[in-house]
Amino acid sequence: MDEVNQKKAKLALIYMAIIMALVFSVWQVMLNNFTVEKAGFSGFDIGSLQSVREIPGFLAFTAVFVLIILREQTFAILSLGLLSVGVLITGFFPSNAGLLITTFIMSVGFHYFETINSSLTLQWLPKNQAASFMGQVIGYSSAAGLIAYGVVWLLYKYFEMDYIWIYTIFGSLGIAMVVHLWFLFPKFENVVPQRKKLFLKKRYWVYYLLTFLKGARRQIFMVFAAYLMVEKFGYTLDEIAMLFLLNKAANIVIAPLLGKLIEAIGERKALTIEYVGLIIVFVGYAMVESALVAAILYVVDHLFFGLAIGIKTYFQKIADSEDMAATQSVSFTIDHTASVIIPITFGLIWMSDPSLVFYAGAGFAVLSLIASNLISRNPEPGNEFIWSAKKVIA
Template sequence: MLQRLRRPEILLLILAASMPLSFAVWNTLLNNFVIEKAAFTGADIGLLQSVREIPGFLAFLVVFVLLFVREQRLAIISLVATGLGVMLTGLYPSLTGLLLTTLLMSTGFHFYETLQTSLALQWFPKQTAAVWMGRMAAAGSFAALLAYSLVWGLMNFAGLDYSWVYLIGGGATIVIALGAWVLFPQFAQPHSQHKKLILRKRYWLYYALTMMSGARRQIFIVFAGFLMVEKFGYSVGEVAALYTVNHLLNLYIAPKIGQFIVRFGERRILTLEYIGLILVFAGYALVESAALAAALYIVDHLFFSMAIAIKTYFQKIVDERDIAASAGVSFTINHIAAVVIPVVFGLLWLVSPPMVFFAGSLMALISLGLAQLVPEQPLPGNEVRVGQYSEAT
């Protein structure tokens, strides 16, 4: 029985579940912790969040680390770094301490996310990759729910201090990661990976979809939640309840979306996502009801799982030796938006909050146009529906 479970797919499911146990704890406690324990100002939290995004922007560097450490091992080491950063967070309640622990946590987080994508595209069969990625998303949602319950129980019933909750959350990730190191063998990679930066002209559509996906994520993370609090006065508990509903629904819907991608193809699923986002973002701009805003927020979150289709599209067109290097480059491309959108759209918010969401609808419309270029059957040499693009490095 144990031998049958020692498969690459099971390993990725376990690792996908281990990350939220620490990151969700870190994220849930952060705002209260920095105000109550570190006396942060608005400038301090802005600096902290900027530092948190630096490793994501530099994710392409992971390919050079792979010159010395194999991907599977590096993924587990990255999880340990994430957990360690979270464990140390509560012990250093100062600007310098939080900047350093956040940098450690975020480096582990972004390296792991890059390697998780790379390993999934290498290990999962193309015919069922979307299904397995949906299961990974569901495993992450289940773990996030456990993390929320952990924070609630330890803070409200056990009366533990922030430092203990951070230690427990980060420690859980480390224990699971080290257990995976011991219990699972070193799985073979189907193809030897390039250990250099890879940018190919024939992958341009994947890069464009990835960048627009990063922009869409920032609209949700930065501004949708802010709208709920600023305009409709949602409390911390009510926002937490929305997160809980999102993850509960994701447990069921994410695997289904994976099945739909296999059945209907990437272009149809992406088309559905972007039409939905055009309407959702326009809804944010016009909504006057707190209940309707909550419904939009939940629907918006559910669309995230449809982005699996971008990864499976790339899996079908990529040279298998390019996967690891391309995963790092695409993660950096995705984070271009994380650097630009919050600042630029934050200034736009001061002028007109609805314009931020109308701009989001425009970005979704651009993504919809890009999605129409995804072929019915993506293959190397058939990357785009119109024209052919020669390979360039």
């Protein structure tokens, strides 16, 4: 890809990330309050809903078959459109069954987009720029989320707008932006033709393991950390929106710096920092009795997400160029193997003792710390993990 098209491709990736952040942020920030206030959800109900939300992620491996008939870029744009439709209709169905259906529709779009977007990013960017660019994209996404949370807070607190209208406004905005995106950018050619079949490679096993553990940890954060704020500490929608605003504001500044940090110190050290921090955060969740301390833990937890870029750039460094699309599809399924199981099973644990959920999260972080230290100091094909030096395992 020449320099001009690479610049356009970067802008396209940023625009797609902004659309996703705007629309999904609204769904996410209102979910817990919407389910509790409008649908009367319990901890088990929210766990069940989140398990359904993760089913499309578990089925993300099917993306490689869709690519037989659709270009990756086209597939990503259509997925953003489906995400927007799912968010638009959410407010019209404030019931258990209704939310299961609308959430599934939204999630299909979200997970297919995330799968293809990861593949395109790794294909379109040089290895020496990937981490810093991903950090920048998180910054732009955070700015878009910041705007979304701010508007939600304003519409709810000062205009007393009902959930149904907020969901409708942002879903419609997402659809309009997707149409604009479709006509704004040219169709970019992939640098290397991608393999359109499923496979696993032994030499990628550390990447697969890190991906699986990341999925388990993420679910505990996304499902139960936010729910802790509402159920235990009584945070209202406007207070949750302000907390999310703080998260996004911090990420605008911190995420690009984390991308540069990964390029400077390498994936192994960066991931070690992340997992040590997460162990402390999860133990903190289990023990916290202060609403303010819980909020601080939530913000710190969210900031560590930026260092997870290191898992993707580690794969980019060790992988064959033609493996990007298929492996990203498979990796999303690996990521969501735990994601489908954890919300509903941990929802039952939550009803008995919420602290056990977060102690389990600390356990996953410990396992991640061990796995991250299997990464070679200079990962490349044939030197993927610490005892693989210059010995390629097919």
